[in-house]
Amino acid sequence: MSVRRLAKDQPESFAFNKKSEDEIKFWLAKYPEEKKASAVIPMLWIAQKQEGWVCEPALREIADRLEMPYIRVYEVATFYTMFNLAPVGEHLIQVCGTTPCMLRGSDELISVCKNRIGKQHEISEDGKFTWVEVECMGACANAPMIQLANKDGDHYIEDLDAESFEKLLDDLAAGKKVKYGPQSGRNASEPHGTKVLTDESLYDGSRAKPVTLPNTGKSDKAEG
Known part of the structure; x- marks a missing residue:
């Protein structure tokens, strides 16, 4: 390192x-x-x-x-590389470049970053973006993917290609809301073209039961 x-x-x-x-x-x-x-x-x-x-x-x-x-x-x-030791743009783009994503086209995403944003760790001229290549983030079945970090949180955006990634950056630059998760239309990592989980309550959290977190008195939800 x-x-x-x-x-x-x-x-x-x-x-x-x-x-x-x-x-x-x-x-x-x-x-x-x-x-x-x-x-x-x-x-x-x-x-x-x-x-x-x-x-x-x-x-x-x-x-x-x-x-x-x-x-x-x-x-x-x-x-820990997850900590930014210098200012970053409004949107931090973390591009996975590990083998599964590389085999599925992460080099195209990196090329888009270089052309649109500039060098790694630098802030784009409009102050909107910073990008960095990172190691595996555990979404190999949905490669290639990025993690988007901004004021709204940290979100995976998956099943990308150069065209969909360009559109994502356009929407972010314009202040539009973007869709998190797979960009291919599938849910999570289910097979392409096949709807496996037809009942949304199986994955949307609605079946979760409230629990009390230890030492806090606060309530949260856990899978039932």
């Missing part, structure tokens, strides 16, 4: 907003006080989802909040 370093230009300060503070409270409740350093990865992720990247002042804030040495937070942030 190549050496990962913090961006040269850094903001003077960082503060979590209210939404982030609520998420931090949720995660800290999962660990005993003496083990709260275990929340370092969730807190780094929360900082990134708030700002789009993890800045140096955020590392210091997290170290202070978790009462752990700054260098330990730095080590985690620079080790």
Whole structure:
């Protein structure tokens, strides 16, 4: 793995907003006080989802909040490639280039990124996009695929080709809503041209039963 370093230009300060503070409270409740350093990865992720990247002042804030040495937070942030150490565009495009996706045409998607956006990790001129090639994201049956990360969350977009990918970027640039998941019309990873799950309740979550999450008192749903 190549050496990962913090961006040269850094903001003077960082503060979590209210939404982030609520998420931090949720995660800290999962660990005993003496083990709260275990929340370092969730807190780094929360900082990134708030700002789009993890800045140096955020590392210091997290170290202070978790009462752990700054260098330990730095080590985690620079080790895991899921953390952006420099600003990114409004939409971060992560293109899988591992063998199954490569065999199914991920090189075409990468060519589109180079032509439309520029070099990896750079922000496009309009500020809309950044792209990076990543390793397998576990959707091999739906290759080639990307993960789209933005303010709406992190979503897989699968069964792509150059034409459908170009349209996806056009729609994102225009501020239009896009369809997540397979772009071929199939549900999940069912065979092409064959509708296997005809009852939507088998996969749409409507059969899930509410459960209480430990240490939080909050309710969530689990498969029944």
